[in-house]
Amino acid sequence: MARPDFEIPELKAETEVPAVLEGTMSHSAPFVAKPEHQEPLHYPAELVEDWHDRAIAKMGDLLGRYRSLRVYLDSCVKCGACTDKCHYFLGTSDPKNMPVGRQDLLRKVYRRYFTLAGRYFPRLVGAQDLTREVLDEWYSYYHQCSQCRRCSVFCPYGIDTAEISMAAREILNDVGMGQKYCNEIIAKVFRIGNNLGLPEPALVDTLEGLEEDVLEEDGVEVKYPLDEKGAEVLLVTPSADFFAEPHVDGLIGYGKVFHEAGISWTLSSHASEAANFGLFIGSYENMRNVSMRIREAALDLGVKRIVFGECGHAWRVAYSFLNTLAGPFDFLDPDYPVPQHILEVTHDLIKRDAIKLDPSANDDMIVTFHDSCNIARATRMGNMPGGQFVIPRDVIRAAVNNFVDMAPETTHDATFCCGGGGGLLTDDLMELRVKGAVPRVDALRRVIEDHGVTHMAAICAICKSQFTKVLPYYGMGMDMIVSVHQLVSNAIVLGTRH
Amino acid sequence: MSYLFAILFYVSLGIFAVGLALKIRQYWNTPAPLKIPTTPAPTTQAGVVFRMFREVVFFESLFRAAKWTWIFGWMFHLGLALAFVRHLRYVVSSDAFVWPLINNWLVQFAGQYASLMMLVGLLGLLGRRILVDRVRYISAPSDYLMLILIIIITVSGIMMSFVAPIDIVGLKAFMTGLMVLDWQELPSSVFLIIHLGLVAVLAIIFPFSKLLHAPGVFFSPTRNQVDNPREKRHISDWAKNSGLDSADGV
Numbered sequence: 001m002a003r004p005d006f007e008i009p010e011l012k013a014e015t016e017v018p019a020v021l022e023g024t025m026s027h028s029a030p031f032v033a034k035p036e037h038q039e040p041l042h043y044p045a046e047l048v049e050d051w052h053d054r055a056i057a058k059m060g061d062l063l064g065r066y067r068s069l070r071v072y073l074d075s076c077v078k079c080g081a082c083t084d085k086c087h088y089f090l091g092t093s094d095p096k097n098m099p100v101g102r103q104d105l106l107r108k109v110y111r112r113y114f115t116l117a118g119r120y121f122p123r124l125v126g127a128q129d130l131t132r133e134v135l136d137e138w139y140s141y142y143h144q145c146s147q148c149r150r151c152s153v154f155c156p157y158g159i160d161t162a163e164i165s166m167a168a169r170e171i172l173n174d175v176g177m178g179q180k181y182c183n184e185i186i187a188k189v190f191r192i193g194n195n196l197g198l199p200e201p202a203l204v205d206t207l208e209g210l211e212e213d214v215l216e217e218d219g220v221e222v223k224y225p226l227d228e229k230g231a232e233v234l235l236v237t238p239s240a241d242f243f244a245e246p247h248v249d250g251l252i253g254y255g256k257v258f259h260e261a262g263i264s265w266t267l268s269s270h271a272s273e274a275a276n277f278g279l280f281i282g283s284y285e286n287m288r289n290v291s292m293r294i295r296e297a298a299l300d301l302g303v304k305r306i307v308f309g310e311c312g313h314a315w316r317v318a319y320s321f322l323n324t325l326a327g328p329f330d331f332l333d334p335d336y337p338v339p340q341h342i343l344e345v346t347h348d349l350i351k352r353d354a355i356k357l358d359p360s361a362n363d364d365m366i367v368t369f370h371d372s373c374n375i376a377r378a379t380r381m382g383n384m385p386g387g388q389f390v391i392p393r394d395v396i397r398a399a400v401n402n403f404v405d406m407a408p409e410t411t412h413d414a415t416f417c418c419g420g421g422g423g424l425l426t427d428d429l430m431e432l433r434v435k436g437a438v439p440r441v442d443a444l445r446r447v448i449e450d451h452g453v454t455h456m457a458a459i460c461a462i463c464k465s466q467f468t469k470v471l472p473y474y475g476m477g478m479d480m481i482v483s484v485h486q487l488v489s490n491a492i493v494l495g496t497r498h
Numbered sequence: 499m500s501y502l503f504a505i506l507f508y509v510s511l512g513i514f515a516v517g518l519a520l521k522i523r524q525y526w527n528t529p530a531p532l533k534i535p536t537t538p539a540p541t542t543q544a545g546v547v548f549r550m551f552r553e554v555v556f557f558e559s560l561f562r563a564a565k566w567t568w569i570f571g572w573m574f575h576l577g578l579a580l581a582f583v584r585h586l587r588y589v590v591s592s593d594a595f596v597w598p599l600i601n602n603w604l605v606q607f608a609g610q611y612a613s614l615m616m617l618v619g620l621l622g623l624l625g626r627r628i629l630v631d632r633v634r635y636i637s638a639p640s641d642y643l644m645l646i647l648i649i650i651i652t653v654s655g656i657m658m659s660f661v662a663p664i665d666i667v668g669l670k671a672f673m674t675g676l677m678v679l680d681w682q683e684l685p686s687s688v689f690l691i692i693h694l695g696l697v698a699v700l701a702i703i704f705p706f707s708k709l710l711h712a713p714g715v716f717f718s719p720t721r722n723q724v725d726n727p728r729e730k731r732h733i734s735d736w737a738k739n740s741g742l743d744s745a746d747g748v
Contacts, residue, residue, distance in 0.1 A: 020631045065736055067528040068719045074521075075714030078641050079571065080626065080633035081563035095635045104636065117640070117706045125707075126638030149720075152536045154563035156553070156571075157711055158720035160534065284531060288742055295744060320533045320727045326744050327731050337728045377536055380725055385538035413538060 006431040008473050009091060013446060014407075015439040017084040021093035029140045030428045033178035040187035041286055044176030051175040052130055056113050058174045059106075059167075063114065068163040073110045075157045076100060082151040082159075087416045088144050091435035096141045099151035099161040105137055106168050139177055142168040144432055146424055147280065147313075148373035148417035165422070166282025173281055181426040182277045189290055194239035194273035200226075203269055206242050210252055220494045222259040224251075227301065228266035233258065234298050235265050235342070236274045236318075237309025238461035246483050247464055250310050253485030256492050257346050260355045265307070271297035274314035275461065279321075280423030287317060288325040295326040304333040307340045310483055312372035312460030313421065315341060319379040341381050343459065346488060347391045350398050357491040359401045365455045366402040367487065368447050369393060370440065370467075371415035372460035386412075392459055392484055399487040404451045410443040418458075420466030437470045444476070457484045500672065500684040503694060507676055510698035517705025518713065525717040531734035539725035546724050553721055567626060574619030577612040581655070584609020588666070588673045613656045620649045644707065647696055654693040664690050 035045035048054055063070050082099035084090070089097040096102060104126070111118030111127035118127030128134060147162035172178060188197045198206075207224035214222045225231065235258075241251040258265045271293045278287030298306055306329070308318045318339045323329065329338040337344075349355045369392060381387040389412045397403050410416050419436030447453040458464050458481055467481045540546045552558040557575075560568045586600045599605070624645045627633050658664050665685040675682035684690070703709070716722065724730075733743055 017632075020635050064528060065531065067525060067530040067717060068534060070528050071525055071714045071717045071719075075708070075711040075718070077708045077711050078627075078633070078636045078638070079560070079564075079567055079623075080630060080636065081560050081567055083632035083636065085563070095632065098632060098636070100636050115706065117703075121640075123639065124643075125640045149536060152720050154559055156557050156560040156563075157715045158536055158553075158559065158718040160536070160720050163534070284737065285742065292744065323727055323731045324532060324733055324737075325742075328745055339728075378534070380537055380539075383541075385541060385725065388537065413536075 004430070004434065004473065006434070009435055009438050011438070011442055011445050011474060013442070015090055015442045018090065018093040020095045022095060025088075025092045025094040025097060025144060025432065026137075026140060028144060028429065028432050029136075030143050030424070030426055031180040032139075033180045033183040037180055037183040037187060038173075038176065038178050040190055041173070041178070041183055041283070043173045043178055043183070047176045051135065051177075055130060055135070055171050055175050056109075058171045059110065060114070062167050062170065063110075066163065066167065068160060069167050072103070072157075072159040072163060073107050076103065076107065076159055079156065081154050081156060082161075085151050085154050086145075086161075087148075087150070087419060087439045088146070088432065088436045091419070091438040092432070096137075097144055099155075099159075102141055102145055102161055103159070103164045105134070105141055106164055109134060135172075135175075135177070138168050139172055142172070143179060143424065143429070146373070146417045146419065146422035146436070148421055149377040150373065150414070150417065153377060153413050162422070166280070168282075169280070170282040173283070178281070179423060181428070182280050182423040186277045186281070186286055186290065189273055189277075189293070193270055193293070195275050195277070196239040196242070198239055198242055198272065200269040203242060203267070203272060207267070210248070210255070214252060214256070218256075218494055220259070222255050222494070224255050225266045227269055228264075229301050231264045231266035231301065231303055233263055233265035233305045233307050234271070234294075234301055234303040235267055235307050235309060236271055236294055236297075236314075236339070237267070237342075238274045238311040238314055239272055240461040240465060241309055242272075244461075244465060245468070246479075246481055246486055247310075247461055249486035249489060250483030251485075253483065253487075253489030253492070254309060254342050256489050256494060257342075257349065257355060257485070260492060260494055260496070261349050263345075266301060266303070268297035268301060270300065274308050274311045274318070276314060276317040277423060279313055279317050284325075287321065291317065291322055291325040294322065295329075298329070299331065305336045305340060306332065306338055307342055307345055309342050310459040310461065310485060312374040312462060314461075316374040316378040341391075342485065343391050343395055344381050346485070347382070347395050350395065356493040356496050357398045357488065358493050359399055359491055361491045362400040362487055363402070365400060365482075365487075366404060366451060366453045367396060367400045367455050367457055367482070368404050368406055368444065368453045369396055369411075369484075370406075370418065370456050370458045370463055371411050372458065372463050373415060373417040373421055375459060376413050376415045392457075396457055396484060396487060399484075399491040404447050404453055406443040406447050410439060416440045416443070418460075418463040418466040419470065421460075421462050425462050425466055433466060434470050434473050437466070437474075441471070441474050441476070445474070448476075455480050455482050457482050457487060459484050499691075500681065503684050503691075504676055504681050506695070506698045510701040514701035514704050521705050521710060522713050525713065529734040529736055530719045530723070531737055533723055533725075533727040533732050534719050535723040535725050536720040537725055539723065541725050543724055546722055550716065550722060554715060566622070570619045570622030570626065572619070573615045574623065577614075577616030577619060580609045580612035581616060584612070588670050589677070591674065610659050613652055613659060616652050617649070617656065620645060620652060624649070640707070644709075647700060651693060651696045651700065654689045654696070657689045658687065658693065662687065662689060
């Protein structure tokens with residue numbers, strides 16, 4: 001860990017609402033996309049000359065295409081309910097990181113160009129011309145939003161800053177001011193098939209290695225198949241699962257579950273990525289293009305079901321949008337929801353006694369669980385509202401004997417983002433990521449002190465990577481983050497079925 | 499003066515009605531291309547109606563978010579609703595079948611004292627806007643002016659109700675006269691002139707201001723969508739028309 005050039009916030013027993021301190025994060029901005037990152041996504045290579053007119057035109061276009069944007073820009077009454085809800089505000093004190101402060105950056109321009117009041121009385125209603133300073137401010141602060149939707153839970157009108165951030169990023173892309181991290185990754189998916197740019201041979205290699213590891217450790221021949229035609233299940237998982245720690249331990253767990261339940265499954269080299277960064281940049285078209293790879297893989301491999309691995313926003317795009325973007329999936333087995341989450345599969349198998357877990361295998365751990373923001377507030381698991389909170393906890397409780405929840409104001413739909421979601425999981429935003437993690441780390445530290453918690457389980461590739469990187473800044477071990485299916489992998493009793 | 503107010507009423511009500519109708523049409527016609535309910539969300543339409551009911555009547559989300567804002571905001575809105583019902587006696591004919599529902603002790607009493615509740619709520623909201631640094635930061639001049647406008651309307655109403663009663667028979671004659679283009683004399687009262695004048699201003703700015711939160715909440719996709727994307731395919735017309743629907747074999 002390099003010595004940081006910023007101050008690491010002090011942890012508190014309970015996260016405190018800071019006094020407003022203007023401009024503390026105005027310097028924060030991720031690297032701007034280069035022409036080679038912009039062009040594969042069909043965006044201008046660099047800031048266009050007529051960016052002003054083009055941005056306003058794009059805003060008008062989006063206002064006509066997204067009811068959320070139109071209604072949310074009109075409806076805010078500045079009540080302040082959201083002002084203390086964003087982890088980035090709590091961690092940085094910068095008022096432009098208050099949800100309404102962030103929205104207002106776009107709203108003031110909306111009012112100036114699209115409302116009567118703003119056109120004739122700009123000062124009165126806080127309307128402002130779109131200037132280069134405003135554009136830069138958009139770039140800075142709309143890349144300080146992880147689109148976690150915590151604000152939308154507490155807004156009396158349900159105003160979702162994620163919708164505003166996505167629109168802003170789409171406008172920025174459209175004038176040639178994209179973000180390198182997201183756009184480079186999306187281009188990699190188009191070119192190679194996954195965010196990390198792992199080509200097919202590398203995947204084959206990795207999966208063979210996993211098979212050897214499991215054979216060595218458990219003495220059982222668990223298969224990790226790739227591109228196997230006719231398998232029942234296509235597993236789509238974030239590419240971090242192929243090599244990063246603790247992600248890969250989760251992938252090992254999925255394989256053991258399928259093996260033990262006798263479900264034939266396969267990964268796909270064409271759709272070797274569950275993540276969909278098209279969401280982060282608010283681009284329906286790019287999000288659809290990424291999603292279509294999953295449809296194509298499912299058709300090509302002739303599978304009957306699609307199952308998603310542990311990933312937060314990927315599950316949002318899968319659960320909420322896949323049917324819209326790449327459906328209908330009438331060619332799949334109608335007895336199963338499309339898509340399914342791996343936790344729904346494992347949960348069901350545990351309930352039916354089709355797999356056996358021995359929780360004492362994890363007795364060296366006292367585990368807590370981090371609800372991933374996108375799963376908590378933008379999706380569901382199972383057929384009951386709130387299943388996204390119940391099912392992961394049920395599976396964890398089946399796999400470990402010692403489970404403790406964090407404070408209720410930081411879990412379920414009030415969960416705090418890890419601080420690295422929404423396309424911000426990049427080293428050029430390290431200060432933001434460390435500071436944005438404060439509310440979660442405060443709550444984590446409390447259960448460590450009160451209950452001796454040793455590990456925090458997560459179900460999102462971004463959460464896992466973010467915590468692994470950020471916890472050491474707070475003196476916590478990077479290895480305290482575990483995948484939920486890593487716990488399952490440790491506890492599952494192999495060979496009982498046969 | 500009476501003519502001036504008669505014209506002001508027609509104009510303000512016209513702007514209010516047409517402006518609001520156009521805005522609602524705009525919201526209605528703008529597609530919501532993706533399913534974005536804030537979850538956990540209801541899985542049925544009836545569930546969504548219930549969620550919206552709780553949101554609109556009890557301000558459920560605000561209650562979770564900020565207790566003081568909720569208390570003041572709810573006092574103001576409930577007071578406004580009760581006062582509004584009380585005011586119906588000035589426009590509803592005493593022959594109408596709903597008349598007994600309006601002109602009874604309970605509704606009139608509740609409506610009269612609701613004005614005080616409104617005032618407390620409004621002053622609380624104004625105080626919060628000035629005193630809490632986060633709320634002060636996000637406030638534009640229009641946010642203060644809106645509160646002050648409604649406070650003056652409320653206070654002038656309270657004055658007529660509790661301190662300086664006006665000729666309400668004459669007022670009703672004026673109001674009902676407006677509806678049949680039979681213009682009557684407006685009772686003379688400085689409070690009435692302030693009250694009605696500012697209500698007309700409020701009606702005029704309604705469709706152009708943050709007061710659009712009233713229709714807006716019903717159109718909020720995070721609150722009004724059913725959580726059923728896996729069961730029912732959701733596809734917007736513009737996605738279809740832009741060749742972005744895989745059902746078309748694209």
